Amino acid sequence: MKRVAKNLLLIGAIYFTYKVALFGIIFYINNSSYQYFDDFKMEENYGNDMSSTQVIVLGCSNSRYNFDYKLLNQKPNVCSVHSVSTKATYGLYITLKKFINSKWNQKENIVIVDLPYSLYSRDQFVLPTKETLVHLSADDYWKVAKSFPRTFFSYTSQISLFNPIISDYFKGAIKNAVSGKGSDATYADLSLKVNSNPSFKPDYINSSAPYNSKMHFIRDVDTNTGYLEDIKSYIANNIKCKVYFSLPAINKDNNSLSNSTINTISSVLKPINNFKNTQFSNEYVYDQWYHLNKRGAEINTQNLLKALSGLRISQLPNFETVVQNEN
Amino acid sequence: MIFNSLAFAVFFPIVTLFYFVLPFRFRWIWLLSASVFFYMFFKPIYILILGITIVIDYYAGIYIEKAQGKKNKKLLLACSLVANIGVLVFFKYFNFLNANITSLGDLLGFKNNLPYLTILLPVGLSFHTFQAMSYTIEVYRGHQPAEKQFGYYSLYVMYYPQLVAGPIERPQNVLHQFHQKHHFDTNRFMSGLKVMLWGLFKKVVVADTLAAIVNDYYYNVYTTHTNSALTIFFFSIQIYCDFSGYTDIAIGASRIMGIELMKNFKYPYFSHTITEFWHRWHISLSTWFRDYLYIPLGGNKTKFHYIRNILIVFLVSGIWHGASWTFVVWGLIHGLLSIAERLLGVSKSKSVLMGVSTFIIVSLTWVFFRADNFHVAAQMFHNLTYRYFSDVKHHSGQILLVLLFLGIEYFTYKKGKELIFYLLNRKVVRYAAYLMVIEAILFVFNQTTSQQFIYFQF
Numbered sequence: 001m002k003r004v005a006k007n008l009l010l011i012g013a014i015y016f017t018y019k020v021a022l023f024g025i026i027f028y029i030n031n032s033s034y035q036y037f038d039d040f041k042m043e044e045n046y047g048n049d050m051s052s053t054q055v056i057v058l059g060c061s062n063s064r065y066n067f068d069y070k071l072l073n074q075k076p077n078v079c080s081v082h083s084v085s086t087k088a089t090y091g092l093y094i095t096l097k098k099f100i101n102s103k104w105n106q107k108e109n110i111v112i113v114d115l116p117y118s119l120y121s122r123d124q125f126v127l128p129t130k131e132t133l134v135h136l137s138a139d140d141y142w143k144v145a146k147s148f149p150r151t152f153f154s155y156t157s158q159i160s161l162f163n164p165i166i167s168d169y170f171k172g173a174i175k176n177a178v179s180g181k182g183s184d185a186t187y188a189d190l191s192l193k194v195n196s197n198p199s200f201k202p203d204y205i206n207s208s209a210p211y212n213s214k215m216h217f218i219r220d221v222d223t224n225t226g227y228l229e230d231i232k233s234y235i236a237n238n239i240k241c242k243v244y245f246s247l248p249a250i251n252k253d254n255n256s257l258s259n260s261t262i263n264t265i266s267s268v269l270k271p272i273n274n275f276k277n278t279q280f281s282n283e284y285v286y287d288q289w290y291h292l293n294k295r296g297a298e299i300n301t302q303n304l305l306k307a308l309s310g311l312r313i314s315q316l317p318n319f320e321t322v323v324q325n326e327n
Numbered sequence: 328m329i330f331n332s333l334a335f336a337v338f339f340p341i342v343t344l345f346y347f348v349l350p351f352r353f354r355w356i357w358l359l360s361a362s363v364f365f366y367m368f369f370k371p372i373y374i375l376i377l378g379i380t381i382v383i384d385y386y387a388g389i390y391i392e393k394a395q396g397k398k399n400k401k402l403l404l405a406c407s408l409v410a411n412i413g414v415l416v417f418f419k420y421f422n423f424l425n426a427n428i429t430s431l432g433d434l435l436g437f438k439n440n441l442p443y444l445t446i447l448l449p450v451g452l453s454f455h456t457f458q459a460m461s462y463t464i465e466v467y468r469g470h471q472p473a474e475k476q477f478g479y480y481s482l483y484v485m486y487y488p489q490l491v492a493g494p495i496e497r498p499q500n501v502l503h504q505f506h507q508k509h510h511f512d513t514n515r516f517m518s519g520l521k522v523m524l525w526g527l528f529k530k531v532v533v534a535d536t537l538a539a540i541v542n543d544y545y546y547n548v549y550t551t552h553t554n555s556a557l558t559i560f561f562f563s564i565q566i567y568c569d570f571s572g573y574t575d576i577a578i579g580a581s582r583i584m585g586i587e588l589m590k591n592f593k594y595p596y597f598s599h600t601i602t603e604f605w606h607r608w609h610i611s612l613s614t615w616f617r618d619y620l621y622i623p624l625g626g627n628k629t630k631f632h633y634i635r636n637i638l639i640v641f642l643v644s645g646i647w648h649g650a651s652w653t654f655v656v657w658g659l660i661h662g663l664l665s666i667a668e669r670l671l672g673v674s675k676s677k678s679v680l681m682g683v684s685t686f687i688i689v690s691l692t693w694v695f696f697r698a699d700n701f702h703v704a705a706q707m708f709h710n711l712t713y714r715y716f717s718d719v720k721h722h723s724g725q726i727l728l729v730l731l732f733l734g735i736e737y738f739t740y741k742k743g744k745e746l747i748f749y750l751l752n753r754k755v756v757r758y759a760a761y762l763m764v765i766e767a768i769l770f771v772f773n774q775t776t777s778q779q780f781i782y783f784q785f
Contacts, residue, residue, distance in 0.1 A: 003513050015762055157769040164724075 027138045053079040059114040060088035065291045068301040109241040228268040245269040251289040252279035272307040328368040330576045351508045362487035373449040388466045388473035407463040423650035451491030471498045488577040494591040494611035509585025519582035526575025534569035537561040555710035563690040594740040599682045601664040657695040
């Protein structure tokens with residue numbers, strides 16, 4: 001029995017040391033100037049900042065593509081509506097963290113968390129991507145462990161030498177180190193995209209061809225609803241704005257979510273919209289099962305306006321007027 | 328509860344720990360309770376079905392042994408077999424039979440008013456039914472004394488490592504082991520743990536990784552333009568790793584407690600003929616059919632008997648696997664191929680060409696096994712004519728994984744060892760191998776959705 005315990009402890013200790021070493025190297029690289037990152041430009045500001053109430057639709061590319069911000073900003077003196085987003089590969093944790101550290105995180109503002117597709121896909125909350133590798137500090141890692149214990153183990157197991165992202169990450173860091181090229185931008189600069197205007201993509205505007213559904217399929221087994229309470233609690237503790245949740249628009253032919261899963265998500269997050277309104281057929285979908293084309297975005301925007309007016313938000317006393325006038 | 332789950336990761340150490348801590352006289356109670364809990368984790372109500380068949384077979388065994396005259400023994404055996412097969416047919420084949428009666432009715436002009444059942448198939452029904460049947464048959468034959476203690480007999484049927492997907496054990500092999508006092512043995516513990524580790528690797532890293540690709544292809548079989556060869560190859564590896572991985576976990580978990588289960592796989596994909604394949608694949612089932620169906624029917628007494636009995640065995644084996652005509656066809660093809668090999672005198676061939684052909688043929692027959700119906704199977708074969716192999720580059724990582732795995736298996740097979748770990752003489756290398764396997768399991772476990780064991784549906 002002693003020999004067994006000794007062997008098992010030895011293996012456990014070696015494994016633990018390996019993981020600590022791996023994370024240590026990553027955190028060291030993050031803190032040094034040898035980060036490997038993508039260049040991420042700020043986009044044109046859409047809403048005007050003159051109105052006192054800023055409404056932020058927070059998400060990833062879905063919040064950029066899936067709403068018509070011209071329509072949302074028709075009455076600038078009522079409120080200014082912005083899309084504030086990160087890349088989907090950042091995962092929800094980094095998205096929220098960046099928002100919390102941004103100028104938008106103010107008491108007067110309203111946030112609509114238009115949860116990115118990561119809501120329906122397993123373990124997308126803290127993604128083992130190169131973006132999270134770069135942006136996740138040791139402090140973040142422990143915060144994730146404390147605030148989101150359910151995803152902590154999953155993320156830890158994904159940081160592995162078997163993960164091709166890790167080898168890419170190390171290659172990039174070595175390349176930067178050898179070339180002497182340090183990063184001038186801190187992660188705070190590699191930050192939020194504000195009100196990107198998808199009009200530069202002609203397919204988006206003119207898309208009328210049916211969307212060719214890809215093989216990705218959102219299924220119940222891929223959906224992890226375990227961390228929803230953690231998200232709510234994290235948001236409540238860190239975001240100063242009034243926060244509402246909105247279920248993201250998705251292609252209805254690409255998912256087989258059960259009523260029970262949808263009900264669980266809805267009962268915990270209490271979104272301002274209902275799941276049915278988020279289901280779009282192929283003709284309204286652009287290039288991903290969570291991107292709408294222009295026509296889809298117009299419908300989605302009308303749905304958002306109706307949902308917001310239904311909330312009767314006190315900071316937006318004339319919002320209902322906006323909706324009625326538009327209709 | 329499935330083996331590749333956090334629930335089992337908690338369940339197993341607790342059960343094993345208390346198994347050794349408790350006094351010997353309480354161990355069977357603990358193991359039986361754990362097995363009941365394990366089974367009820369799936370769907371509690373089905374424990375009643377298992378309970379009823381256990382009671383029937385327990386008393387059948389006792390009365391068969393006591394009975395005077397072969398006629399009485401036969402009658403009691405028949406009652407036991409009818410009860411077991413009746414339960415199996417009702418839960419597993421009722422809807423299938425009903426659908427066929429409806430089709431027949433449409434053809435002949437009568438209406439079938441029987442309703443369809445909307446109940447779930449009890450997990451592992453085919454496995455524990457066959458295991459229970461082997462007990463009463465062996466008691467009838469006089470090869471096994473009837474178990475007088477109800478608890479031990481229940482444990483024989485419900486023993487959790489092999490309850491839901493085998494190996495289908497024989498009472499001569501397992502029952503007496505429950506009566507023996509097993510002390511904690513370090514070597515046995517480490518050996519069992521290594522077998523479990525390798526089983527988990529096969530299941531989680533190889534099988535589940537390939538399952539995602541195979542499922543995707545089958546889902547899109549009508550719309551894809553990519554050749555199906557890679558998917559067919561992947562499924563062959565997936566089903567082997569899934570099933571043998573499960574069996575390894577069962578064998579390893581049992582070995583730790585001192586109970587040796589029979590080997591169920593002996594590197595079947597290195598077989599040279601279909602006949603040899605069936606001596607290496609799902610050995611517990613093929614020997615069950617040999618001993619309780621093939622030989623009683625007359626075996627290979629004459630050429631006629633051989634052909635007839637092989638066909639019957641493979642047809643029954645096909646239907647055992649699933650309530651669908653695709654499984655029957657799958658079984659039939661294997662039966663016909665076995666017969667052809669025997670008649671052509673190649674059933675004992677050892678040529679490499681035969682080995683490669685056997686693997687290809689087996690892989691192609693798995694299409695019937697995997698496809699939901701003949702239309703899908705036909706489409707899969709049709710897709711073999713497509714010229715695009717775009718998925719080869721896209722899945723190069725998985726191809727490498729499979730080739731690496733097959734390389735390890737072949738090396739282990741040639742050296743005659745149970746596991747690759749036993750071939751790594753240096754401690755450092757061995758520990759590095761353990762760590763890599765553990766890391767791979769944890770990495771993939773959290774990446775892929777946990778796929779259910781394929782053979783669970785049987």
